[in-house]
Amino acid sequence: MKRAVALRHLAFEDLGLLTDVLSAEQYEVSYREAGVDGLCDLRLAPEDLLVVLGGPISACDDRRYPFLIEELRLIEQSLRRDVPVLGICLGAQLLARALGARVYAGSAKEIGFAPVTLTADGRASCLAILEREASPALHWHGDTFDLPAGSHRLASTDITPNQAFGLGARLLGLQFHLEADLSRFERWLIGHTGELAAEGIDVGRLRADGCRHAALLTRSGRAVLGSWIGHLRP
Structure with missing residues (x-):
């Protein structure tokens, strides 16, 4: 059976909506917990899938969090x-x-919660669903990245030009969260309470926005992720 292995950095930032999508595509789903579970024994095959989830640390902070080196490897x-x-x-x-x-x-x-602007490549990708549905996305980040060589920018915002990139049909990077299950959004608000307070963000308003967008984001998130996963079939 083909495997989907997720690297998880926070308990509540899990596969979310992706869980059902992967099950429908007959993946055997498992997690490796960052900083706890070793990765040296993990050997994935081309029919498998690696999902690297979100977290509050910097991707370059391997001096304080050495497990990032193992993840990069x-x-x-x-x-x-x-x-x-x-x-x-x-x-x-x-x-x-x-x-x-x-x-x-x-x-x-x-x-x-805010929309992303798709590029021409983005409109030709699985992300086109976001534009057709006029769907926002959940944003929760402070870092960004340059486009990797050979990749295509798929989406942007005014603050973050590189919101999504693709490289071929088998690599996809999303700066925003389409996988988040908003029926469990309260866990995000509790887990990130320090950051929300430091940024002066109104938790009540963010909670209300999550409730308002939940149905649309659930539908569009599953559709986007299902479309990308579906294209991995042999």
Whole structure:
């Protein structure tokens, strides 16, 4: 059975909506917990999938968090083996770094619900659903990255020009969160309470925005992720 292995950095930033999508595509889903579970024994095949999830640390902070080096090695090994890789938020930054691109602090933090602007390549990709549905995305990041060599920019915002990139049909980096299950959004608000307070963000308003957008984001998130996963079929 083909496997989908997710690298998880926070308990509540999990596969979310992706869980059902992967099950429908008959993947055996498992997690490796960052900083706890080793990765040296993990050997993925081209029919498998590596998903690198989000988290509050920097993709370049391997002096304080040495496990990031092991994650980068696994991503690089997966690239050499032609294993599909989906990077989300921190995961997209780690994927960009593994592909030789620079990762650095953005001009400002983006936290909240807002649309992305698709490029021509983005409109020809699985992300086209976001534009057709007039769907926002959940943003929660402070760092950004340069486009990896050979990749295509798929989406942007005014604050973050590189919101999504693709490289071939088997590599996708998303700075924003389409996987988030907003029925469990309260866990995000609790887990990130320090950051929300430091940024002066109104938690009540963010909660209300999550409730208002939940149905649309659930529908569009599943559609986008299902479309990309579906194209991985042999």
